[in-house]
Amino acid sequence: MRPLSSCSREEWRAVSGVLTDIDDTLTDDGALPPAALDALHRLQAARIPVIAITGRPAGWSEPFAISWPVQGIVAENGGVLLHREGEHLRTEFTQPDEMRAANAERLHRCAADILARVPGATLARDSAGRLTDIAIDHSEFSTLSDEAIAVVCDLMRSHGLTATVSSIHINGWIGHHSKWTAAHWAVQRLTGQAFDPAQWVYVGDSTNDQLMFERVPLSVGVANVRRFLPMLAHLPAYVTEGERGVGFAEVAVAMLAARDR
Known part of the structure; x- marks a missing residue:
């Protein structure tokens, strides 16, 4: 893993959206810290789509799919997609x-x-x-x-x-869905474009993110990913200085700064 600060302007400018885990990536002790919430708002203002993919359940994710400035949340590791349609929350499933x-x-x-x-x-x-x-x-x-x-x-x-x-x-x-299939599903459904991993950054923190670390070229682990290094077969390309939501905010700052130059 290389320090996030070493990620080049060209690498950042190649991506147009953010995929992120939630627990211990966006949140700290189950709460969204101010730095992460501000980062989400700044990304939204820059018209950069953010889609969260989590192992948390649909019921837990519902209020955040409504209130957070994200395109949507894929819950239960790819089993359920929650997103806003006007003032209403829409829930979709991978299985009938x-x-x-x-x-x-x-x-x-x-x-x-x-x-x-x-x-x-x-x-x-x-x-x-x-x-x-x-x-x-x-x-x-x-x-x-x-x-x-x-x-x-x-x-x-x-x-x-x-x-x-x-x-x-x-x-x-039960089933073959995963965070990887969730990315394909959610990006197509929420943006109308096929998922190209070279056009998205993925941010995560643990072993259930390693499929994304392996397959998304610009992958980032927040600093607390180091806890799981002995169990990871595939590491993220970069790692932040800060942990959890503070680390996620570093990703947003770097991405936005590359666009402003």
Whole structure:
């Protein structure tokens, strides 16, 4: 990873939009700090689209899809897209209703198995708002060891789920969607243009961002990504000086400065 300050003006001018994770990338302890909110407003004023892609549930994401200056939020690691249409919030899914209903039963069985077999495992407190996945808390309100996290991932996969680890949760879902497919879906749906990874910067902080770190040329990790370096097969191209929302603000400042020169 190179310091973000070494990213060239030419690299910045090649991108026209921002894709970002939310937890511990935009937010700090679950709240959006002033620096990050100001950065989002400045990007909006410059007509630079921002799309957030998160493992958080649809229910948790709804108020932010309405109130934050973003084009939309893809929740549940690509399962649900929330965006404004006029004064209303529109919710779209990657899977049809019948498939989601069948998957819900499998997800429930998997969650019950994990809670019964992994000491200390608890469902994420935002689980009531989840529509297409399950989440086990490992760092938000309770703590699981690295060994326990690995066991949870293995159990999810044994039930046929895709499993990823964010900075706070272990997420499991049924299907082939991901943050990568979410980028294609959301960019096409919200901008009317096909997703070209060379035209977007991606900002993230943890292992569930590494598919984007691998495939988006201009990828940035906020400084707290260093916590996950031993678990990352693919690193972001650049890293900020600041952590979380302060680091995200660095990205916005650098992008806007390159345009102003």
